[in-house]
Amino acid sequence: MGNTKFLVELIRQYPDLIWKVNDNNQTIFHITVKHRHEDIYNLLYEIGAMKDLITPLRDGHENNMLHLVGTRAKQKQLEDVSGVALQMQRELLWFKEVKNMIPLSYRERKNEDGLTPHELFTMEHKELVTEGEKWLKGTTNQCMVVAALIATIVYAAAFTVPGGYDQTNDKTTGQRNGIPVFHSKVTFIVFVVADAISLFASCASILIFLSILTSRYAERDFLESLPKKLISGLVTLFLSITTMTVAFGISFFVLYHKGLLWVPILICVFGVLPVLLYVKLQYALFIDVISSTYASRFV
Structure with a gap:
């Protein structure tokens, strides 16, 4: 939690960081979404229209931001939720939130495995x-x-x-x-x-x-x-x-x-x-x- 707050302050002091990408063409927001860091994700609401230039970016496997949400969170990230059913609810809520952030035309885009974000979510969360x-x-x-x-x-x-x-x-x-x-x-x-x-x-x-x-x-x-x-x-x-x-x-x-x-x-x-x-x-x-x-x- 402390590291998350530090990153939030760092991004606010150096706004150019939001445009930096790693070797897989992922911004800090893509990594944030994948690891369910809500504090950093909420910065997307502060940057206004610029978010529409960041959210459609795809990584080397043609995954957009919504695909990254489709992957199941690590068990450690769900331990604070009481009951497996509520853990599934938390995952659905997170997917729904990011889906509303993604441009409409990208919500059904397929990755290199031929899976849409929702298909990937269903496959990853079948056991849950x-x-x-x-x-x-x-x-x-x-x-x-x-x-x-x-x-x-x-x-x-x-x-x-x-x-x-x-x-x-x-x-x-x-x-x-x-x-x-x-x-x-x-x-x-x-x-x-x-x-x-x-x-x-x-x-x-x-x-x-x-x-x-x-x-x-x-x-x-x-x-x-x-x-x-x-x-x-x-x-x-x-x-x-x-x-x-x-x-x-x-x-x-x-x-x-x-x-x-x-x-x-x-x-x-x-x-x-x-x-x-x-x-x-x-x-x-x-x-x-x-x-x-x-x-x-x-x-």
Whole structure:
């Protein structure tokens, strides 16, 4: 990173460097694109119309700048991205960005091997697509198990409410009331609402993850479709875990009161721990998906 910043300052001080080419007829921007150095690449936006004289240049193998993007990045350059599927998304975003920079007539130019930039990209990233599919399916299956378990728990909790049901007979009809004993308490209403939200959120999460499993896993799906489904599934799963914990903690406020109020308070404090643990474990993945899918200017 430090070397990159030094090169950026060096180019700004000596603008003529942008016209220098190596033995393979590649400028510093061609090398930058190949090695995914965004800071140096962004200088193309500062030089204005002159970029149209640099981007079409071809090397000794008839590769233009977009061909260089088609080659797969080194694994070390993708290590900071969480998950293989998001690494594929990063590569697609980079290809899309450089494609918009290249003149239209050069986007389908073939190199000496007879490959267009996109054909080269597809060939180079075929293995990454396969690895991304395996990673997504593995992650999705694990999340679906958790979501299904939560749905089962909160569904059962909806019919075994804290305090049970009023079993006395109605004076008018002679039938049992069947009304929850604590139905008039605010805490009981919070329990019911939280339990319902947890059930609906877990069911939604299952359906979203199911849609990921049944996807085509085409190359272009890794750009927006699959990452958006993944973040939606993780968010709904997080919501179901949180509301399940709330329902569990609130249920003790329904049962314990007055002198025993410390019991539900203590339980709620410990109940926050699984939610915080989930956030900590999934934080990097959340940030990578959101920044690439929703915050990137390339999408």
